[in-house]
Amino acid sequence: MLNAKITGTGSYLPKKIVTNKDFEATLDTSDEWIYARTGIRKRHVIAEDESASSMAEIAANKAIQAAGINASDIDLIIVGTSSPDRVFPSTACLLQNKLGARGCASFDVQAACSGFIYALGIANQFIRAGGAKKALVIGTEANSRILDYSDRSTCVIFGDGAGAVVIEASEEPGILSTHMHSDGQYQDLLYINNPIKDQKQWGDEAYMTMHGNDVYKVAVKTLSRIVDETLEANNMAKSDVDWLIPHQANIRIIASVAKKLNMPMEKVVLTIENQGNTSAASVPLALDQAVRDGRIKKGDTVLMEAFGGGFVWGSALVKM
Ligand SMILES: CC(C)(COP(=O)(O)OP(=O)(O)OC[C@H]1O[C@@H](n2cnc3c(N)ncnc32)[C@H](O)[C@@H]1OP(=O)(O)O)[C@@H](O)C(=O)NCCC(=O)NCCS
Numbered sequence: 001m002l003n004a005k006i007t008g009t010g011s012y013l014p015k016k017i018v019t020n021k022d023f024e025a026t027l028d029t030s031d032e033w034i035y036a037r038t039g040i041r042k043r044h045v046i047a048e049d050e051s052a053s054s055m056a057e058i059a060a061n062k063a064i065q066a067a068g069i070n071a072s073d074i075d076l077i078i079v080g081t082s083s084p085d086r087v088f089p090s091t092a093c094l095l096q097n098k099l100g101a102r103g104c105a106s107f108d109v110q111a112a113c114s115g116f117i118y119a120l121g122i123a124n125q126f127i128r129a130g131g132a133k134k135a136l137v138i139g140t141e142a143n144s145r146i147l148d149y150s151d152r153s154t155c156v157i158f159g160d161g162a163g164a165v166v167i168e169a170s171e172e173p174g175i176l177s178t179h180m181h182s183d184g185q186y187q188d189l190l191y192i193n194n195p196i197k198d199q200k201q202w203g204d205e206a207y208m209t210m211h212g213n214d215v216y217k218v219a220v221k222t223l224s225r226i227v228d229e230t231l232e233a234n235n236m237a238k239s240d241v242d243w244l245i246p247h248q249a250n251i252r253i254i255a256s257v258a259k260k261l262n263m264p265m266e267k268v269v270l271t272i273e274n275q276g277n278t279s280a281a282s283v284p285l286a287l288d289q290a291v292r293d294g295r296i297k298k299g300d301t302v303l304m305e306a307f308g309g310g311f312v313w314g315s316a317l318v319k320m
Contacts, residue, residue, distance in 0.1 A: 001128055002127065002128060002130070002169040002170065002171065003127075003128070003169070003170050003171070003172060003173055003174040003175065004123065004124045004127035004128060004135075004167045004168070004169065004170070004174050004175045005167060005168055005169075005170035005172055005173075005174030005175070005319075006165050006166070006167050006174060006175070006318060006320060007066075007067040007068075007069075007166050007167065007168045007170075008062075008063040008064060008065070008066030008067025008068070008069075008165065008166040009062075009063050009066055009163070009164065009165050009166075009284065009287055009288040009291045009292070010058075010059045010060060010061065010062025010063035010064070010065070010066060010163070010164045010165075010288055011059045011062065011161065011162060011163040011164065011281075011284060011285045011288035011289065012055045012056075012058040012059040012062070012161060012162045012163075013044040013160075013161045013275065013285070014044045014045060014046040014047060014050060014055070014160050014161070015044075015047070016044065016045045016046070016047060017042050017043070017044055017045075018042060018043055018044075018045050018159075019031070019041065019042045020034045020035060020040070020041055020042065020156065023152070023155070023156055026149070027150075027152045027155075027156070028152060029152045029156060034156050037250075037252075038156075038157060038250050038251065038272070038276075039250065039251025039252070039254075039270075039272045039273055040156070040157065040272055040273060040276045040277075041273050041274065042273075042274055042275075042276070043158065043159025043160070043274075043275055043276030043278075044159050044160050044161055044275060045144045045159065045160055046142050046144060046145075046160045050142070050160075051085045051142055052079075052081050052083050052084055052085055052091050052140045052141060052142045052162070053084075053085045053091045053094040053095050053098065053140070054098075055140050055142070055160070055161065055162035055281075056079060056081075056091060056095045056138045056140040056162045056164065057095055057098045057099065058162070059138060059140065059162040059163055059164035059284070059288075060095060060099060060136055060138060060164045061099070062164070062288075063136065063164040063165055063166045063288075064099075064136070064166060066166070067134075067166035067168070069134060069166065069168075071099040071100055071101045072100065072101060072102070073134050074099070074101045074104055074134050074135065074136050074166075075104045075105070075132045075133055075134055075135070076104055076105050076106070076123060076126055076131075076132035076134075076135040076136070077092045077095060077096050077099075077101065077104060077105070077106040077107075077135070077136045077138070078092060078106075078107060078108075078109055078119040078122055078123050078135065078136070078137050078138070079091045079092040079095060079106075079107075079108045079109070079115075079119065079138045079139075079140060080108070080109045080110075080111060080114075080115020080116045080117075080118060080119040080137075080138065080139045080140075080280035081108055081110075081115055081138075081139070081140050081141055081279075081280055082110060082112050082113075082115065082141065082146070082192065082279055082280065082309075083141050083142040083143055083145055083146050083279075084108060085142075087196070090106065090107050090108040091108050091140065092106035092107050092108050092138075093106045093107075095136075095138070099136075101136075105132070109122065111180075111182075111280070111308065111310070111312045111314075112190070112279065112280070112308030112309035112310055112312055113247050113249065113277070113279045113280060113282070113306050113307060113308025113309070113312075114180070114247070114280070114306040114307060114308045114310075114312045114313055114314045115139055115279070115280030115308075116137065116138070116139030116163065116280045116281070116282075116283045116284050116306065117178065117180070117283060117304060117305070117306045117314035117315065117316055118180055118312070118314055119137045119138070119139070119280075120137050120165070120167070120175065120178060120304075120316050121178035121179075121180050121314060121316065123135040123137045123167055124167070124175045124178050124316075127167060127168075127169050132169075133168065133169045134166065134167075134168050134169075135166070135167050135168075136164060136165075136166055137164070137165050137166075137167060137284075138162060138163070138164045138165075138284070139162065139163050139164075139278075139279070139280035139281040139282070139283060139284045139285075140161075140162035140163075140280065140281055141158075141160060141161065141162070141278050141279040141280055141281045142160055143158040143159060143160055143208075143277075143278065143279055144158075144159075144160050146192055146206070146207060146208050147207060147208055148207035148208070151207070151208075151209075153210060153212055154207075154208045154209070154210050156276075157210075157212075157249075157276060157277050158208070158276055158277050158278070158279065159275050159276035159277065159278050160278065160281075161275060161278040161281045161282075161285050162281050162284075162285070163281050163282075163283065163284025163285040163286075163287065163288050164284060164288075165284055165287070172319075173319040174318065174319055175316060175317075175318050175319075176234050176301075176317040176318060176319055177230065177233045177234055177316070177317050178314065178315070178316045178317075179226060179229055179230055179233070179314055179315045179316075180312070180313075180314040181222075181226070181312070181313050181314060182310045182311065182312040182313070183310065183311050184310060186218065186310065186311045187309075187310065188211075189210070189211045189214050189215050189218075189309075189311075190208075190209070190210045190211070190215050190308070190309035190310075190311070191208075191209055191309055192206055192207065192208050192209070192309075193205055193206050193207075194206065210309075215311075216250065216252075216253065218311060219249065219250075219253050219307045219311075219313075220253055220256050220257075222307060222311070222313050223246075223253065223256075223257045223260075223305055223307055223313065224256065224257065224260045226305055226313060226314070226315045227257060227260050227261055227303070227305070227315070229315070230303060230305075230315045230317050231317075233317075234317055236301075236317070238261050238262050238263070239262070240301055241261060241263065241301050241302070241303045241317075242267065242296075242300040242301050242302065243267055243268075243269060243290065243295070243296055243300055243301075243302045243303070244257065244258055244261060244263055244267060244268045244269070244302075244303050244305075245268075245269045245283055245286050245287050245290070245302055245303070245304045245305075246258075246268065246269075246283075246286075246304075246305055246306075247277075247282050247283055247305060247306035247307055247308070248270070248271050248272035248275065248276070248277055248278065248282040248286065249272075249277050249282075249307065250272075250277075251270070251272055251273075253307075254268060254270070254272070257305065261303070269286040269287070269289065269290040269295070269296075270286070271285055271286045271289060279308065280306075280308075282306070283304050283305075283306055287302070287304070291320075296320055297320065298320055299319065299320065300319075300320045301317065301318070301319055301320075302317070302318045302319075302320055303315065303316075303317055303318075304316045304317075304318065
């Protein structure tokens, strides 16, 4: 059976930066509180003429260039996003048109902050089963469009951006395993109502709501379990992992997963301080940064993990 290998990465961050200090003018908050509780100092916010698909396009083109292929070679596009341009067509379909990758399959995955890991898992299965040869997998989020900027418990946490990978069928080892889970009993701890009008069941307010402290506790336990599950599935020891690329939700959650892996923080790719939580985009943004600055090299073993509203969580163990 063929493997699915990451052959190119790319990312995009909007130009505008909002610092913790900027929030002090409008909210009862402080740089000290935000940094101490989350590890975040600033985040990027999209311009009026940008969107999930426009950010995805820039990230995708960089990944395509890095892979040395053409957009027309792509036969599958999967986008993880919770802040799509439209309910439908999917952001993947809008992206396909922008890239000129006519005719290939394209769809979105809604798995909140785990959207990229889910998309990667699905694309991996497609390639291994022979259903695709060159896939584009993206996480892109226009979180600023779904935040209530008067709610200090959410708006200071999230940022905008996009990350992309090209994965291709290969004889070499690539994605070693992916793991996906969910537990809908936690649906009221982190959610956004549907903006479709007259939703009597849920209400009309379509902003992110998060009970952060409850989310935190489940996230720490769950992510620790998925580290074990991933290593066991591959018959690997903690010391076999070269890099951890965690979802960038909270520096304290990240540190607890690193501790579980006995991994020094220098081996954890961190973007949270400068990017905040970019939901489905955070893992591919961090991956691209570490590939481009030379930290992650060909042959390295990388563990990626994410956790988000649902709850949904997942991991991927990847030989680069
Ligand atoms: C969101 C998070 C940073 C909040 O930190 P926390 O230590 O849990 O803080 P709490 O929610 O218990 O709130 C403590 C107090 O700070 C206040 N507070 C919340 N946001 C604040 C802010 N931006 N500035 C100042 N105070 C704030 C709360 O209102 C609360 O005040 P009270 O005690 O008077 O009620 C943290 O819970 C977290 O990171 N959770 C996990 C997020 C996550 O992983 N999401 C899943 C993936 S998207």
